[in-house]
Amino acid sequence: MTIGTTEAERRPAPVRQEPEKADAPTRAERFSALAQQHGALVTLVVAMxxxxxxxxxxxxxxxxxxxxLSSAFLxxxxxxxxxxxxxxxxxxxxxxxFALxxxxxxxxxxxxxxxAxxxxxAVCGLIGVVNGLLIARSGLAPFIVTLAAMLGARGILLAITDEGSKTYLVDKDSFFATLGQGSLLGIGVPIWITVAxxxxxxVVLxxxxxxxxxxxxxxxxxxxxLMGAPVARTKITVYALSGLCAGLAGALNAAWLVSGVTILGSGMELEAISAVVIGGTLLSGGFGFVSGSLVGVLLLKVIQNVINQIGSLDSAYQQVVSGAFLAVVVVAQTWLGRRRRVL
Structure with a gap:
């Protein structure tokens, strides 16, 4: 024993621990992420x-x-x-x-x-801007604001068409009709527009x-x-974009049908939401991608087509199957999200 050594000096020096590094994603985490991102695509391939x-x-x-073609507008x-x-x-x-x-x-x-x-x-984009302003600037709930816009747009539609009794036709020989009924390399023009x-x-997202x-x-x-993102401007822009897309889809559909059908669009908002959620976008926000929404649309159309192919089932079963499938997807997304957080 060395003279003058204290008890503390005789104790072995503690081992210095390096700060923990973030572990690489586990196999379960990678599987959960892939299931959320590509589960709809796998289901589409299996269904086809x-x-x-x-x-x-x-x-x-x-x-x-x-x-x-029927998928393009949705x-x-x-x-x-x-x-x-x-x-x-x-x-x-x-x-x-869409109908307007x-x-x-x-x-x-x-x-x-x-x-045309x-x-x-212009009209549908303006309605989208108004939706965004009321939601972003006034703090109103998106559900209430867009529900009011749904009723208002339908009212404008009825006013233009004399309560739906008047149907405007498109000249079949016009260039506008070609946008809906024409083809390029054997593929319909609306499909090319949708892909573009x-x-x-x-790219934008x-x-x-x-x-x-x-x-x-x-x-x-x-x-x-807090990070400096323009929250209000972003919200206004996305609702304006939604209105523009709905108006463009309605215009292309009118070119395809060579008429402005007043009864279209009923329930389309639910179909669009279903397709987006089925494609992997979370209803809570913060996660999603447009390719998944396209896959979700195709999957819904394949299900509807299969029911039509069966022939013995009523068309109402399309809604039943689509609703049940959406419920399963939402439950699966919730479970996968919780699993990723736990892991």
Whole structure:
């Protein structure tokens, strides 16, 4: 023993511990993330394989083209809805805006293609801006604001069409009609437009500063504001975008049908929300991607087509199956989200 050594000096020096490093994602975490992001795509592939094995007419060119065309209009609406839901909002007005856009486009087609396209975009986009202003500046609930807009847009539609008794027709030989009924490389023009819009939407949401603001507002609005994100402007923009998409979808649908049908759009807002949620976007906001919404639309249309192929089932079963499927997806998303937080 060394003379003059204290008890503390004789104790072994404690082992210095390095600060803990963040562990790499576990296999379970990676599986949960992949299931949330690509579960709808896997389900779509399985459903299409099963349908093709069960029905000889499912994979025919005519059937696939009809499914793609009918999906195109809902997909454009769902694109705008994706931005809204990622911010944690909801837009119940898109169904009425879709119908209003179609009627305005059919009426404006007599003055040329430019009017047929710009008029519904201007009116529906303006209604979207008003929705965004009331939600962002006045602090009103998105559900109430967009519900009021849904009723108001439907009222404008009825006023334009004399309570629905007047139907505006589109000249079949006009360029505007070509946007709905024409084809390029054997694929309908509305499908090309939809694909282009989704590519643009994916770039905007994932690769631009505005897209970062959208995710930030949906993830935590207060934190986004503290970081300097323009919360109010972002909300106004996404609702304006939703209105523009609904109006454009209605215009393309009018060009496809060569008429402005007043009874369309009823329940479309629920279909769009279902497609977005099925595609992996969280209703609580902060997580989602436009490609998933496109997959969700296609999956809903495949389910509807399979029910039509069966023939013995009433069309009401489409809504039953779609509702049940949506419930399963929401439960699965909730479970996966909790599992990722626990892990």
């Amino acid at each position: 394989v099963a349908a093709s094995l069960s029905f000889d007419t499912f994979l025919t060119g005519d059937n696939l083209e009809n499914m793609a 997909a454009v609406v769902a694109l705008g809805m994706t931005f809204v839901i990622v911010t944690g909002g909801i837009d119940l007005s898109v169904g009425s805006l 856009g179609g009627v305005l486009a059919a009426w404006g087609s007599q003055y040329g293609t430019a009017v 396209l710009l008029l519904p975009l 819009l989704f590519v643009l939407g994916a 994932r690769l631009t500063r505005f897209g970062q603001y959208v995710y930030a507002v949906g993830g935590n609005e207060d934190a986004a504001a």
